[in-house]
Amino acid sequence: MSKEKVIYGLYDDDDIILDAVKAIREKGHHIDEVYSPFPIHGLDHAMGLKHSRIAITSFIYGCIGASCALLMFWYMMIYDWPMIIGGKPNFTLNENLPAFIPITFEMTVFFASHLMVITFLIRCGLYPGSSSTSPDPRTTDDKFLMEIHVDEDAKKVKKIKDLMKKTGAIEIKEKE
Amino acid sequence: MYIFTKNTQIICLSLIMIGLIAIGYGFYSASKTHYSDDEIKEKVKSISYNLASTKNSQDINKAKYDSHHGSKKHKFSDLFHAVEKELHCHFSEEEIASAESIDDVIYITKHYFHAKKQRPWSSLFASNLFFLMISLAGLVWLAVQYISQSGWSASLLRIPQAVSAFLPYGGIIMLFIIITGALHWHHTFHWMDSSLTYEYVVEESMQTDHPIYTNEKGDGIISNANYDYIIAGKTAYLNIPFFILRAIIYLLGWCLAAFLLRKFSLKEDLEGGVKWHNKMFTVSAIFIVFAAVTTSTAAWDWIMSIDTHWFSTLFGWYSFASFFVSACAVIAIITIHLKYKGYLENVNENHMHDFGRYLLAFSIFWTYLWFAQYMLIWYANIPEEVTYYQIRFESYHILIIIALILNFLNPMLLIQDRDAKRLKGQVLFVAILILIGHFIDVFVMVMPGTVGTHWHLGFVEIGTFLGYLGFFTFVVLRSLSSVPLDQKNHPMLIESKHHHI
Amino acid sequence: MKHESAIREPLIIGNKSLHDITEDIAKPIETSANKWWWSLFVVSVVAMLWGFGCIFYTIGTGIGVWGLNNTIGWAWDITNFVWWVGIGHAGTLISAVLLLFRQKWRLSINRSYEAMTIFAVIQAAIFPGIHMGRIWVAYFVLPIPNQFGSLWVNFNSPLLWDVFAISTYFTVSLVFWYMGLIPDFAMIRDRAVKPVFKKAQNFKEKISNFIKEKTSRYNIYSILSFGWSGRAKHWQRHEVMSLVLAGLATPLVLSVHSIVSMDFATSVIPGWHTTIFPPYFVAGAIFSGFAMVQTLLLVMRKVVNMESYITIQHIEMMNIIIMVTGSIVGIAYITELFIAWYSGVEYEQYAFLNRATGPYWWAYWAMMTCNVISPQLMWFKKLRTSIVFTFILSIFVNIGMWFERFVIIVTSLHRDFLPSSWSMFSPTFVDIGIFIGTMGFFMVLFLLYSRTFPVIAQAELKTILKSSGDNYKKKKK
Incomplete structure (x- = not known):
């Protein structure tokens, strides 16, 4: 296997890098990563990233939360120690359901949001103590960095560098 | 320019025919089998x-x-x-x-026959109320777009304008129903019965058709057995002249706002510039203030006073939430209809996404208000309040469950997902179900206080609803076809065209 | 986002570039505080310590040190609780709702809103906590069996709903806020210089190098930023997650203040049991939250030089919302009054008559003046774009909203069904001290925040620079 080279192209405008991504992808090159200080609208589509499924996980977590809440009410108030409180008989779950709905809702939101955030952090590998993997610290300020991995093939490297130059990169770097 | 095709007209007219037959049949059968x-x-x-x-x-x-x-x-x-x-x-x-x-x-037995006589009136009232308030809520929707400076909706504002064109038609029928009620042709508002609000009655007149009631004691005057002191306490607000006056004020105010917003937007098409836009902003702001008060008072007058004893501070907001979701659904349905016909080229799936959000958000909001009102009354269990829900949960529980499924679970499950909100067909399906669900909600607001437990959702009610649907669609689409469908000089058209979520 | 109508005013002024935004927002963190900040801080700390003293006195002696009596079992404590919770509601609601409605002007202010939310909820949580009396058995409110057998908490009680609602709200708001902060912390981290030390000669130097390294700005913000590096996929997930969190937070906020209102509305006490309470409390919360944030931001934009980002237009927008929510609250007051008469129930009627004309008439009319009448002045464009007027009005609204809760709680209780137990309430120095203490504590937290956190969501703000920055807008014209 040949050694891999990484080419970095630094841009200073979000519209320019968006067009650059489109142009370079059109030429059939795969763009491995773009580092940017803020989300660029339409970039994920231009890079060919799949839709994030994090919203679906949140829905599932919410369903789990609602079920946990109902199970908790059933066990604590109906099965284990039923009591009549304020004229509200705790004999079946549905007779007393209006009083249980507020907490069911809270538990749904609690599970849906916290578990989703935890999922996000795990999938992105973010945790306190983890250090930045961005090759250039200016990408959290006002610069945008494109990263392309290529096999060590001088012709191809040059081609990509030219493309970057043409599409408006202000700095181009190469790394083994 | 939208063309109101022959085929669509025929569908509307045949729906109107069904409605006329249903109402006619309702009145005919009520009078045929009626016993004094x-x-x-x-x-x-x-x-x-x-x-x-x-x-x-x-x-x-x-x-x-x-x-x-x-x-x-x-x-x-x-x-x-x-x-x-x-x-x-x-x-x-x-x-x-x-x-x-x-x-x-x-x-x-008497109660049964009174309810039977009332039935066609109640169904007429429920359908008319539903479509009149949708028309009003459509106008509120339009005004909200202006005062919130929304960009996305700029290319489809003719549609809520057309929806508000139904206001005078529904308003006149509403006045007709109120005035016939005052003439005791029907008993939709039973507080209009003067035998309830006077403490005494002239003894001699009791056997006649029109007994004389009074609040003053005297010779030959005995106490009135029908006297209802709670209703009597409300006569300062619930009396026929003031009631009719209020209705006229509401309707005139709403129609004026609808007229001005339409006129100004047509002027804007001709002259351009931001002058007319700013004027519409002002009209919208004033109208919203007027509507904020009158939607509540109209709901107290026309809906809450049916169950005259009962009261709920939330009622105005809750019922308006119902009409507002329905109006969102109607606007979405018309937009999608136009889209299928090939109009509105600037409207794409991003706009559908917004409609999906509106429908979902306000469905949740409606459910929240429904639950807040129901749960607080259920929890406190105070006799004077809880009777309202008692009759509904004993005799109307099937409708309540259907309404909650259509109005809450339906949007929750079907347009929760981002991709689902962007599909025309899916938004259309959900919107139609929401419209049906909210009609059922209005039905449950109106019927228990007028026909009691003897309710039907039969040919008369469904036919009347369909007739109104045809009537409403006819008025709205005709209004839509009479002016250019696309606004030319709205300053935010560019945002609407390039709207992207 | 790119195509913006020409009639919209620019939201970022002063010819800013992307780098200027970075500089401006990092500046308060990288420089030291001025004397205005320090003097405010000292005053706040003193108030906070005084409040803590009163809290310890309460816990040590019992809640008999408050002005409560048999008739008026809830007074300043719950008033303060609802007031703080109300203020704490605006933040997340605003940023979530405005995010869903894509109102761009939110971007300059949402960070401070959310911070205010979190700090205000902390103040709110103090009151029910100390009202328990024996705070060391506070875990009784959790759904765990007690030690005498498996007797559980009562899920029918609105007070327990509060426990769940407020803890969910607090944690979700915190997470929502923090997730937005991560990219901004990363920005501060990348500007900080990684400390380099000479090789340590002895143990003492080793220790000192270690401490210096761990407490360096680079290290602290590196930990806070969770290693964020701005990858495209991460941004995509981050955007979806923010949107879903906003979607969850919006009904959550509605539910939490509704549940707070249900503490009152589920009862059968005239003046408390009205069905409009849930949405009306929510509207009131937005109202008071906006007023509080106006008070804070008007000071903050001056102290940390954010005038380019929090413009007159932002202030005007907030004033319009104050006017709208104030009117909603006004309609709710009038609805309550009208329906009390309309109900024909004499107890209801008396409760409201007593509010307006009874011994607490001054509280009622203070509330009406501050909350309903004064926001109507915002109809005049001149007034709603005046900074001085806005500042005064926002303080009026804060006072009015405190009185609203006082009116609801104390005047409904002080004349109950038995005239023999009618009573009046007068606060003790402890009541007042704790309230002042929470204000001090709140200010301490907010002042610390304004110097150590990026006070504007700079990453998000940069996305609208091209469509709403004045230099870019001019170019287009």
Whole structure:
């Protein structure tokens, strides 16, 4: 296997890098990563990233939360120690359901949001103590960095560098 | 320019025909099988007499049979069944169980026939109220777009404008229903009955058709047995002249706002510039203030006063939430209809996404208000409030469950997902179900106070609804086809065109 | 986002470039505080310590040190609780709702809103906590069996709903806020210089190098930023997650203040049991939250030089919302009054008559003046774009909203069904001290925040620079 080279192209405008991504992808090159200080609208589509499924996980977590809440009410108030409180008989779950709905809702939101955030952090590998993997610290300020991995093939490297130059990169770097 | 095609017109007109037939049939059948109060009294008495003479011999055996089988048969159930057969009516189990004397049987039978007479009026009122308030909510939706400076909707504002074109039509029928009520043609608002609000009655006049009621004691004046002190306490607000005056004020105010917003936007098309846009902003802001007050008071007048004893501070907001979701659904449906016909080239799936959000958000909001009102009354269990839900949960629970499924679970499950919100077909399906669900909600607001437990969702009610649907669609689409569909000089058109989520 | 109508005013002024935004927002963190900040801080700390003293006195002696009596079992404590919770509601609601409605002007202010939310909820949580009396058995409110057998908490009680609602709200708001902060912390981290030390000669130097390294700005913000590096996929997930969190937070906020209102509305006490309470409390919360944030931001934009980002237009927008929510609250007051008369129930009627004309008439009319009448002045464009007027009005609204809760709680209780137990309430120095203490504590937290956190969501703000920055807008014209 040949050694891999990484080419970095630094841009200073979000519209320019968006067009650059489109142009370079059109030429059939795969763009491995773009580092940017803020989300660029339409970039994920231009890079060919799949839709994030994090919203679906949140829905599932919410369903789990609602079920946990109902199970908790059933066990604590109906099965284990039923009591009549304020004229509200705790004999079946549905007779007393209006009083249980507020907490069911809270538990749904609690599970849906916290578990989703935890999922996000795990999938992105973010945790306190983890250090930045961005090759250039200016990408959290006002610069945008494109990263392309290529096999060590001088012709191809040059081609990509030219493309970057043409599409408006202000700095181009190469790394083994 | 939208062309109101022949085919669509024929569909609308045939729906109107169905509606006319349904209303006509409703009034016809109500008058055909109607018995006057005296007739009912005579008939029930004679049935009871006949029954007593034939029953004596069987009684002993029957009683044995009943006790053996442990069924608790009510002592008047036979009489009720005989009356049902003879007069072609129907009684519920609770009604049969509640009777304690022959007079109660007569009272319950009378109640049945009053409800029957009221039925076509109630169905007319419910449908008219529903579409009138949708038209108003459509106008509110339009005004909200202006005052919130929304960009996305700029290319489809002709649609809410057209929706508000129904206001004068629905308004005139509303006034007709109110005035006929004041003339005692029907009893949608039973506080209009003056026998309830006066403490005393002139004794001599009691046998006549029009007894004279008074609040002052005197010779030949006795206390009024029908006097209802709670309703009497509300006469400062609920009296016929003030009621009609209020209705006229609301309707004039709403129609004026609709007229001005339409006129200014047409002027904007011709002249351009931001002058007319700013004027519309001002009109919208003033209208929203007016609507904020009148939607509540109109809901108290036209809906809450049906159940005259009952009161709820939330009622105005809750019922308006219902109409607002319905208006969002109507605007979405018309937009999608136009899209299928090939109009509105600037509208794409991003706009669908916004409609999906509106529908989802306000459906959740409606459910929240529904729950807040229901749960607080259920929890506190105060007699004067809880009766409202008692009749609804005893006799209308099927409709309530259907309404909650259509109005809450339906958008929650079907347009929760981002991709689902962007599909025309899916938004259309959900919007239609929401519209049906909210009509059922309005039905449950109106019916229990007017026809009581004797409700039907039969040919008369559904036919009237369909007729109104045709009427409303006809008015709205005709209005839509009379002006250019796309606004030319709205300053935010560019945002709407490039709208992207 | 790119195509913006020409009639919209620019939201970022002063010819800013992307780098200027970075500089401006990092500046308060990288420089030291001025004397205005320090003097405010000292005053706040003193108030906070005084409040803590009163809290310890309460816990040590019992809640008899408050002005409560048999008739008025809830007074300043719950008033303060609802007031703080109300203020704490605006933040997340605003940023979530405005995010869903894509109102761009939110971007300059949402960070401070959310911070205010979190700090205000902390103040709110103090009151029910100390009202328990024996705070060391506070875990009784959790759904765990007690030690005498498996007797559980009562899920029918609105007070327990509060426990769930407020804890969910607090944690979700915190997470929502923090997730937005991660990219901004990363920005501060990348500007900080990684400390380099000479090789340590002895143990003492080793220790000192270690401490210096761990407490360096680079290290602290590196930990806070969770290693954020701005990858495209991460941004995509981050955007979806923010949107879903906003979608969850919006009904959550509605539910939490509704549940607070249900503490009152589920009862059968005239003046408390009205069905409009849930949405009306929510509107009131937005109202008071906006007023509080106006008070804070008007000071903050001056102290940390954010005038380019929090413009007159932002202030005007907030004033319009104050006017709208104030009117909603006004309609709710009038609805309550009208329906009390309309109900025909004499107890209801008396409760409201007593509010307006009874011994606490001054509280009622203070509430009406501050909350309903004064926001109507915002109809005049001149007034709603005046900074001085806005500042005064926002303080009026804060006072009015405190009186609203006082009116609801104390005047409904002080004349109950038995005239023999009618009573009046007068606060003790402890009541007042704790309230002042929470204000001090709140200010301490907010002042610390304004110097150590990026006070504007700079990453998000950069996305609208091209469509709403004045230099870019001019170019287009």
